Amino acid sequence: KAGVTQTPRYLIKTRGQQVTLSCSPISGHRSVSWYQQTPGQGLQFLFEYFSETQRNKGNFPGRFSGRQFSNSRSEMNVSTLELGDSALYLCASSLSSGKFSEQFFGPGTRLTVL
Amino acid sequence: QQQVKQSPQSLIVQKGGISIINCAYENTAFDYFPWYQQFPGKGPALLIAIRPDVSEKKEGRFTISFNKSAKQFSLHIMDSQPGDSATYFCAAAPNNLFFGTGTRLTVIP
Numbered sequence: 001k002a003g004v005t006q007t008p009r010y011l012i013k014t015r016g017q018q019v020t021l022s023c024s025p026i027s028g029h030r031s032v033s034w035y036q037q038t039p040g041q042g043l044q045f046l047f048e049y050f051s052e053t054q055r056n057k058g059n060f061p062g063r064f065s066g067r068q069f070s071n072s073r074s075e076m077n078v079s080t081l082e083l084g085d086s087a088l089y090l091c092a093s094s095l096s097s098g099k100f101s102e103q104f105f106g107p108g109t110r111l112t113v114l
Numbered sequence: 115q116q117q118v119k120q121s122p123q124s125l126i127v128q129k130g131g132i133s134i135i136n137c138a139y140e141n142t143a144f145d146y147f148p149w150y151q152q153f154p155g156k157g158p159a160l161l162i163a164i165r166p167d168v169s170e171k172k173e174g175r176f177t178i179s180f181n182k183s184a185k186q187f188s189l190h191i192m193d194s195q196p197g198d199s200a201t202y203f204c205a206a207a208p209n210n211l212f213f214g215t216g217t218r219l220t221v222i223p
Contacts, residue, residue: 004157042116043158043203043213056210076140090157099146099207105157 002026004093004106012112018079021109025072025093031055032074033103034066037088046089049074050097078111086113117141118206120214127221133191135217137204140185144206149178149189152201152216161202162189194221 003023012021025032033056034046045058049068068074072093078085088110092103119138127133137147148163164171164178164187171178177190191198199221204214 042215043205043211045210045212048210058210092157096144099209099211103211105159107155107157 002106004087004091004104006091006106006109008109009107010110010112012114013081014114015081015083016075017081017105018089019079019111021076021089021111023076023089023091023093023106024075026104029093029095029103030072031094031097031103032068032072033092033094034074034076035090035092036060037090037108038086043090048097055097072108081113083113085111088112116215117212118204118214120204120217122217123215124218125220127194127219129196129221129223131194133194133219133221134188135202135204135219136186136188137206137214138184138186139206141206141208141214142185143208143220144212146207147178147180147187148205148207149176150203150205150213152203158203187204193218194219196221196223199223207215 018028024092031050033048037043048056063079088108090108092105094101094103110114118201149161149185150158151161152158162176175192180187201216203216
């Protein structure tokens, strides 16, 4: 069974630009969560999507948004990029929504904002 | 404000020794406490998890000890091996996961 895939793996952008990251969950998984990982703040929850609906949202500004498609694939968008957005963005999929459903993480997309 | 405090930041253990990582939380709404293991270049992977109705859970060489009154939980790795060298994250959840800042474990052969 293929794991969670994230594309692209690396991305370099400049301040003010916007970026879209993609996540393909494990086949059969309907929930996708996004996390930001930085050396200073660690792993922080961005949002969770289940059946194309946002179920939960972390404490991030509105520049961070996401969506989920009918095939459970998810995209995350960051607009008006800031230097502080440089991070590893991780996507995790699970069979169902909620904390008790084991999350399987992808390898992440490394975003660098110059 | 860090919802889950994790210590130590880094840990060096001899092969065969016991590795202990500690976490503390304040929010009594937390009712799910997983531990994740992350190798360089990979996403975190669930190692073991506990709910507050038990004080200890063991899976192979990995044990979680949970102290509800103290709002603390810890991961013990028995007979630590060089292959255990990784970063370990504790987490806690009412709904979404709040992660600790991570512990980089190095097991020396």
